[in-house]
Amino acid sequence: MSSRPAIPRHIEQEVPLKRGTIARFCCCPTALEKAHIIPWRDTQDHSVTNLIALCANCHTRFDKEKWPESDMRRYKAAALHRRARPSAPDAALIRAMVDII
Secondary structure, eight states: OOOOOOOOHHHHTTSOOOSOSBOTTTOOBSOEEEEESSOHHHHOOOOGGGEEEEEHHHHHHHHHHTOOHHHHHHHHHHHHTSOSSOOHHHHHHHHHHHHHO
C-alpha cells in the first residue's frame, strides 16, 4: 500500500475530469484520471496547479516517456479553454501534439 496521502477533496473537485468522455490529449473515448505534472515523489504536491486530467493510456505514457513539464502545463492551459468536445480541427491538433511528443 502506498504511503502517499489521498488528494484532498476540495482540490480533487477543482481538477476538471468531467469534460465529456473524450480524453482531451489523445481524443480517445474513455474515462479520465488525475496525474501529477511533477511527480509526487519529487514534490509531495497535490495542488491544482500540479494536477492534470489524462486518460489511463496517456497517463501511463506520460510517466514512462517522461513528457516535459512545460508541454503538460501548456496542454493543461489550452484544455481549460476548449469546449467539452473537441471539434475536428482540435482533435487533429491534439493527435499531432501526441505524435510530436
